[in-house]
Amino acid sequence: MENSARDLFPGALEMMILQSLRRQPAHGYALVQHIQQRSNSLLQVEEGSLYPALQRLLKAKLVKAEWGVSSTNRRVRTYQITPAGLRHLEQQISSFERMFEGISLVLDPGKSTAS
């Protein structure tokens, strides 16, 4: 069974949303599709988690939203990353990498820290 994004560590979903939006602005549906594709369907984003997460990001002013029309001619609300969002994302990624590195070391102590 595929993993639900909710089972990840806190902040993972937000990080992935911000990363996706850095590549290009998108609406909610597209974000679900995008994350699913990029993870080779290993990660399944539930709509039930996505929208609260988006609201949190909106509130923290890390993204902004605008109503518009999509390339497929649908009315959509498109989310776009803000400069603050970019900074936040950089911080998150670097701390995530450090954490990941730490976890790898614990799981596989034989391996040296070749990064």
Place this chain on the structure above:
Amino acid sequence: MNWLPSVFRRGKLYDDLSEEIRLHIEERVEQLMGQGMSREEAEREARRAFGSRTVLEERSREVWQWLSVESIGGDIRFAVRQLRRSPGFAIAAILTLALAIGANSVVFGVLNALFLRPLNVPHPQSLYTLERGGYKEQATSYPDYLDLRDRNRAFDALTGYILVPVGLDTGKNPSQVWGYEVTGNYFDALDIHPFLGRFFHEADEHGPNSAPYLVISYAYWHSQFQEDRTVVGRVVLVNKHPFTILGVAPPEFSGTLLFFFPDFWAPMVQQEQIQGLKVLDSRGDRDIFMVLGHVKPGMTPAQAIADLNSVGSYLEKSYPKTDAYMTYTLARPSLVGDMLGPAVKGFLTGMMLLAGLILLAACANLGSLFAARAADRSREVALRLALGATRKRVLRGVFTEALLISLAGGAWGLFGSIAVLGQLSGWYPVPQYPMHVPVYADAKVYAAALLLALVSGFLFGAVPVRQILRTNPYEVVKAGAAGILAGGGGRRVTLRDVLLVAQIAMCAVLVTSSLVAVRGLVRSMNSNFGFNPRNAMLASTSLRMAGYSDDTMPGMQRRMIEAVEKLPGVRSVGLVSQIPLGGGGATQDVFTDETEDLRTAKAAANVQVFQISPDYLRAAQTSLLAGRSFSWHDDINAPRVAVVNAFLARKIFGSVPNAVGRYFKLENGTRVQVAGVVEDGKYYQLTEDPRPAIFLPFLQSTPNQMCLVVRSDRDTEQLAAEVRSSLRDLDPSLPLTILTWVQGLNVALFPARVATVALGVLGTMGAMLSITGIFGMAAYSVSKRLRELGIRVALGAQRREVLEAALGRAVRLLSIGSIAGLVLGLLAAKVLASIVYQATPRDPLVLAGVVLAMALLGLVATWIPAQRALSVNPLALLREE
């Protein structure tokens, strides 16, 4: 933070969100249809993936909610809807709490007014009154006061005062008013400044009768002078002596007692004119009611006491004849220090405790109601859980309901208590004195009521928590409401049972103690005081106030007695200086005839002193045990004689018959022969132990105040009018107070009455709560077991067995609680005995009364449920399912 615009934008945010989710689902459906699903299948699939849209939207919104005020608003709306659906429950719950919280706020309001609110003077925390010796006496003589004032180093200033009644003639109707006779530095020592005119100061005094000045209270200025500003400088007559009004005290200042409201303040150097006494230079006459002052900043009370004691030992050494036991302690002046303070505090603390228990009982009651309600609503709760509500959310709903009820109850309770406190504030318990206690509610009372409401809301809201947390939605939905009860209806002792027993026990305590108090009060009304207050009138006056001197007084007193004796229907008339149990009284030391050294330490007894006319003992119906009463010949030219009570006779002379004809000495050394012995009586307090008393002929020792005791079988009102007019005929300027003797006992019976009424009210409330508690439990158990009862009836159970099954538990709990409460109540009654004279728990009537009351209470509470259990119709019940 710019949260303000976001509050207004919020509506738009939510609309955006709903629209966005709708579009999302639409897109998903189209995509799934593109993969070959039918529209219906696709829609179902899309919605399933989304989960509950409401939950989702709610969770997304929560992100924006500022302190989740909005979701609380939602909870409140929901709770109001729930309560509206069961108005009976809501009203009963609110009423219960309103009563309980109201009782608490009333008791707290009184406690607050008497103990938490300081006197209305600057820096009340450093103001202390001096208490002397082991008996904590406050009375001080003027010479001792002067020494204390001038020799101490611990106080900023020491001042003293006496409470005095005077005849005040402002040009209209001469009337008796009460005021303070104060030392010259009084206002300066307390740092009080005049509202109008000026105050007198120490510098205004130049020896006796040098400062005929008066400061009137704001209230008196308002009521008697209609706030006329030209009153300053006006000359008025105090006991027929001219006094000049210097100024008006500020409205918030009403002396240095919390419950006594003087009309005026006058310098103590005017004592001769005001009290008709010349004791300013007599060290043995402890005439000053209270000495008080501010301890200097930086001084601890212990240091101040040490300093006072050094002055005290100086006084003992210098004046051994009059000054003994001159060790000092400090106390708060507002309730006359340790004279009233500890007793009142103890009583109020007890009341607060009882009121708190009542509130706890109310919470227990509401808690079980809530638990029953939660059980009834378990299906609804289960459904909500199944539909995705979190348990937290459900609990929040329950607490919101509980808090709504408790706040509504608290508001009503506070409202009621403000009204009751207002009534209490305007109540003058003793009409002869300007005494009342302003106990208006203030911010502290409001805060206390709010706090109590919140705490009780959480308390009873918490009772069904476990029940809700354990609810398993699948089981409930599968089995129906009956299913969950199968587990809970066992024989186990539940928390609810314990609460109910505790509550009933408490109710029984209250019922027991109020019955003990009522019985004690009734008995003390009928007990032997050493006089008979029934069918007697009291006419009090002060000839001193009307301007009589020592020479003219006895003649006038005799004329007054004779005038009243002539009235039709009057059997006897006696004169007494101070009515026993009238709230006052004079004492002095007496010595055996052999004692030469007349120091307080060598005294044979400290006795209550009454000056009486020949007929007083007959008019008061005080029985003479031996010897004779006085006659009109026992005057200033005859040998000095006295009548003593049996207690003193036994104490000094060994026995009653032994005493007649023997001699003893008064404080000033006068030898007095015992003419007769009378029965013991109550002189100062109803609860006092027997104490020594002497009666002196008024012709040999002129009293300052006087009261005529008029014994007659006639209608009191008519007689009062005739006594008044016959005395006014003798002198129209006499200030007169006429009461029946039973009314005159108000002072003595006041504590017992208050205790009885308070206990009665709390007892009634406790009983009501127990009734609703038992009723709730019995009704609930009957309604839950209706099917079982129906089956039993169908199988041929008798009425007795049905009742046993339905109510056995409630009755058992009632009995356990009652017995526990009765035992506790009897123990508590020992405490009561110190307040209510002759309160004894060893009284078969009280025991029977308690048992009867509790049985009646059980009967009332279980009547309706029992009827319902008996009228169960098995056919109808079985058809329903």
